[in-house]
Amino acid sequence: MAFRATPGRTPPGPGPGVPSASFSSPQPAMAAPGGIEEEDEEEPAEIHLCVLWSSGYLGIAYYDTSDSTIHFMPDAPDHESLKLLQRVLDEINPQSVVTSAKQDEAMTQFLGKLASQEHREPKRPEIILLPSVDFGPEISKQRLLSGNYSFISESMTATEKILFLSSIIPFDCVLTVRALGGLLKFLSRRRVGVELEDYSVGVPILGFKKFVLTHLVSIDQDTYSVLQIFKSESHPSVYKVASGLKEGLSLFGILNRCRCRWGQKLLRLWFTRPTRELRELNSRLDVIEFFLMPQNLDMAQMMHRLLSHIKNVPLILKRMKLSHTKVSDWQVLYKTVYSALGLRDACRSLPQSIQLFRDITQEFSDDLHHIASLIGKVVDFEESLAENRFTVLPNIDPEIDAKKRRLMGLPSFLTEVAQKELENLDSCIPSCSVIYIPLIGFLLSIPRLSFMVEASDFEIEGLDFMFLSEDKLHYRSARTKELDALLGDLHCEIRDQEMLLMHQLQCQVLARAPVLTRVLDLASRLDVLLALASAARDYGYSRPHYSPCIQGVRIKNGRHPLMELCARTFVPNSTDCGGDQGRVKVITGPNSSGKSIYLKQVGLITFMALVGSFVPAEEAEIGVIDAIFTRIHSCESISLGLSTFMIDLNQVAKAVNNATEHSLVLIDEFGKGTNSVDGLALLTAVLRHWLALGPSCPHIFVATNFLSLVQLQLLPQGPLVQYLTMETCEDGNDLVFFYQLCHGVASASHASYTAAQAGLPDPLIARGKEVSDSIRSGKPVKPMHELVRRTQMENCQALVDKFLKLDLEDPSLDLDIFISQEVLPAATTIL
Numbered sequence: 081m082a083f084r085a086t087p088g089r090t091p092p093g094p095g096p097g098v099p100s101a102s103f104s105s106p107q108p109a110m111a112a113p114g115g116i117e118e119e120d121e122e123e124p125a126e127i128h129l130c131v132l133w134s135s136g137y138l139g140i141a142y143y144d145t146s147d148s149t150i151h152f153m154p155d156a157p158d159h160e161s162l163k164l165l166q167r168v169l170d171e172i173n174p175q176s177v178v179t180s181a182k183q184d185e186a187m188t189q190f191l192g193k194l195a196s197q198e199h200r201e202p203k204r205p206e207i208i209l210l211p212s213v214d215f216g217p218e219i220s221k222q223r224l225l226s227g228n229y230s231f232i233s234e235s236m237t238a239t240e241k242i243l244f245l246s247s248i249i250p251f252d253c254v255l256t257v258r259a260l261g262g263l264l265k266f267l268s269r270r271r272v273g274v275e276l277e278d279y280s281v282g283v284p285i286l287g288f289k290k291f292v293l294t295h296l297v298s299i300d301q302d303t304y305s306v307l308q309i310f311k312s313e314s315h316p317s318v319y320k321v322a323s324g325l326k327e328g329l330s331l332f333g334i335l336n337r338c339r340c341r342w343g344q345k346l347l348r349l350w351f352t353r354p355t356r357e358l359r360e361l362n363s364r365l366d367v368i369e370f371f372l373m374p375q376n377l378d379m380a381q382m383m384h385r386l387l388s389h390i391k392n393v394p395l396i397l398k399r400m401k402l403s404h405t406k407v408s409d410w411q412v413l414y415k416t417v418y419s420a421l422g423l424r425d426a427c428r429s430l431p432q433s434i435q436l437f438r439d440i441t442q443e444f445s446d447d448l449h450h451i452a453s454l455i456g457k458v459v460d461f462e463e464s465l466a467e468n469r470f471t472v473l474p475n476i477d478p479e480i481d482a483k484k485r486r487l488m489g490l491p492s493f494l495t496e497v498a499q500k501e502l503e504n505l506d507s508c509i510p511s512c513s514v515i516y517i518p519l520i521g522f523l524l525s526i527p528r529l530s531f532m533v534e535a536s537d538f539e540i541e542g543l544d545f546m547f548l549s550e551d552k553l554h555y556r557s558a559r560t561k562e563l564d565a566l567l568g569d570l571h572c573e574i575r576d577q578e579m580l581l582m583h584q585l586q587c588q589v590l591a592r593a594p595v596l597t598r599v600l601d602l603a604s605r606l607d608v609l610l611a612l613a614s615a616a617r618d619y620g621y622s623r624p625h626y627s628p629c630i631q632g633v634r635i636k637n638g639r640h641p642l643m644e645l646c647a648r649t650f651v652p653n654s655t656d657c658g659g660d661q662g663r664v665k666v667i668t669g670p671n672s673s674g675k676s677i678y679l680k681q682v683g684l685i686t687f688m689a690l691v692g693s694f695v696p697a698e699e700a701e702i703g704v705i706d707a708i709f710t711r712i713h714s715c716e717s718i719s720l721g722l723s724t725f726m727i728d729l730n731q732v733a734k735a736v737n738n739a740t741e742h743s744l745v746l747i748d749e750f751g752k753g754t755n756s757v758d759g760l761a762l763l764t765a766v767l768r769h770w771l772a773l774g775p776s777c778p779h780i781f782v783a784t785n786f787l788s789l790v791q792l793q794l795l796p797q798g799p800l801v802q803y804l805t806m807e808t809c810e811d812g813n814d815l816v817f818f819y820q821l822c823h824g825v826a827s828a829s830h831a832s833y834t835a836a837q838a839g840l841p842d843p844l845i846a847r848g849k850e851v852s853d854s855i856r857s858g859k860p861v862k863p864m865h866e867l868v869r870r871t872q873m874e875n876c877q878a879l880v881d882k883f884l885k886l887d888l889e890d891p892s893l894d895l896d897i898f899i900s901q902e903v904l905p906a907a908t909t910i911l
């Protein structure tokens with residue numbers, strides 16, 4: 081409580097306005113002891129999506145609470161089955177889906193199905209129907225134009241505002257505008273994120289961002305899981321129970337070396353949106369290639385360090401908008417802006433032919449300098465931390481300075497006043513002090529004496545008793561009242577004035593929100609590309625090349641990015657599909673010879689190339705690929721509530737119904753889940769269906785243990801099919817795996833070898849081999865004579881021994897019991 085003198089301040093470091101070459105130490109003013117510039121735990125993001133579908137077109141807009149931004153997709157064609165909408169839902173997992181109560185039949189059915197998906201992961205969205213008037217084109221447009229957006233300066237005229245918004249929102253896309261209008265209506269009605277605020281506070285909208293889902297490569301959730309692109313595991317730490325999951329061994333896990341949270345978010349987004357947009361892919365690869373040059377390593381490391389200071393700006397802006405700014409927010413924002421300026425200066429010295437460097441140089445504008453110098457000149461970080469509230473540096477406001485000086489001089493002045501007061505008090509009172517308590521004012525504090533027991537004992541003539549605390553009695557005297565009148569409530573006044581300054585500073589920052597949002601966009605892009613470059617350097621990846629004129633993919637000495645980290649030596653394999661190399665690759669080989677790993681490696685390298693990453697291969701040339709389908713076993717049957725075979729069939733059905741001549745289809749051991757004849761027949765039927773498409777057949781890699789597929793020549797011969805196998809060599813009883821792919825067909829499954837490796841007892845393996853040899857050569861399977869005979873003999877011997885031990889003269893002997901309990905059970909095992 082009480083008054084506290086303001087301690088002397090250490091002068092801040094070089095102001096942020098100082099043009100930097102000094103970005104190697106970007107936090108001069110914030111190295112305050114006990115600094116609290118840790119980033120806030122991100123609040124769980126909520127996404128609210130609004131969608132309209134009409135005449136084969138889709139309009140989508142959603143609000144993301146994590147960045148307080150509205151994202152929209154300009155009107156895009158979507159088929160009645162609403163696949164595009166499904167893709168958006170899978171990707172963003174919205175909390176709620178808002179649409180018009182007056183909807184097309186297809187949309188109604190789609191939403192009905194969505195609402196009934198009990199097993200939808202991670203959550204089932206709430207479906208909200210609003211009256212169709214809320215989606216009227218004109219009303220929606222007006223709602224958009226009249227919105228109160230913090231990124232629009234108050235000084236803008238109405239016409240300027242319309243012009244500005246027209247440059248961001250595509251007003252010619254009617255469905256998008258209607259979806260945006262409906263979304264705004266929903267947000268204000270539900271008061272998303274401002275439920276507890278005053279009604280005058282609107283939902284913060286920090287920007288509008290366009291997203292497009294055209295040119296995307298379609299990859300379903302099963303594929304992400306079986307290729308281990310993402311793999312979440314429960315977090316082992318008990319402290320993380322609430323936050324749930326951590327990334328296990330996955331492609332995302334090994335490539336994610338991002339330094340800022342938004343970089344990680346962007347990398348995840350790129351992973352969920354592999355693309356065919358070659359310009360975009362090449363621009364990503366250019367940056368990675370640049371940072372991989374040995375002479376640029378230092379620059380890469382320095383930039384990576386700076387990126388770790390780029391923090392959650394949208395969250396801070398949102399808090400500013402709601403006037404909930406914390407002390408740490410100023411510190412974090414200052415550091416972020418300062419680091420952004422460091423990045424800009426670094427990019428200025430880099431080749432401007434690379435788009436990202438050019439963008440950072442141009443778009444990290446002087447507004448950043450302005451923000452940094454404003455914060456640096458105004459905010460007293462050290463004092464703010466000590467007081468846990470916003471305080472300003474000296475020389476910002478003379479009035480505040482004067483009040484603070486008075487406040488500082490108070491202790492000695494109050495000691496003098498206390499001395500005078502003591503002279504007027506009863507001589508039995510040994511001491512007294514004058515204290516100042518914010519909001520209450522000045523008080524006389526006297527120690528409680530032994531005779532002061534009852535409340536009535538506290539009364540002292542000429543003083544007003546206020547309260548008792550910690551054995552001290554507090555009074556208001558004529559002098560303390562004078563002090564109140566003279567000095568006022570200094571503390572509160574300073575506080576109020578500083579709050580006003582903070583508000584002005586907030587407005588200045590909010591008016592420059594677009595540049596901060598842009599910093600985040602470009603910095604996270606840089607972060608992702610530096611992360612990919614760092615992984616490429618460590619793991620020896622190379623740049624893929626995109627050739628829209630070739631069919632399929634060509635990979636020279638490709639590797640499985642995860643397996644190569646676990647295996648002592650990994651054997652690379654090449655891939656060539658499409659063109660004269662055929663479109664269907666049937667891969668046979670003994671168990672554990674590396675078929676599945678090869679299949680996954682083809683999928684992963686292709687995926688990485690379509691994300692714009694370097695790939696684990698000596699060379700890779702990627703043709704047009706529009707989708708990757710897989711049928712590879714995973715352990716998902718429990719959570720899906722489907723049988724393993726049903727999951728297999730679902731996945732294959734998806735591929736059969738959707739794969740085009742540009743799709744990659746990876747099938748591993750399809751048909752295993754049912755009896756082998758039916759399974760083989762199904763696999764054959766599926767492959768023949770695709771082969772019948774001729775040049776429109778997808779690029780298929782199928783690994784199978786059904787050797788009969790080849791032996792019985794179930795597939796039509798021709799240039800479309802190629803048979804490949806994994807090279808092995810028998811060495812006595814041993815089977816040596818080379819993990820090398822070559823042309824040909826496996827002669828046997830060598831299942832017995834694998835069984836022995838797995839630790840099955842020898843007699844069992846021998847018997848298994850005997851039976852399979854008999855079946856293969858068409859001979860009848862013999863019963864297990866030897867084994868049966870030996871146990872029969874042992875049982876007979878045991879029975880004879882019992883008879884020999886029988887004492888027929890024993891009076892207690894009951895032959896009936898002997899026969900029923902000893903002889904009969906033994907006899908059944910013998911006969």
Ligand SMILES: Nc1ncnc2c1ncn2[C@@H]1O[C@H](COP(=O)(O)OP(=O)(O)OP(=O)(O)O)[C@@H](O)[C@H]1O
Pocket residue numbers: 647649650651652669670671672673674675676677678785819
């Ligand atoms: N290219 C490779 N280089 C080194 N080791 C490999 C390679 N490919 C596979 N392996 C090793 O072989 C093991 C088995 O591989 P994989 O699962 O691909 O065999 P498979 O032929 O699909 O077996 P199954 O038919 O039983 O499913 C892997 O776990 C790995 O240890």
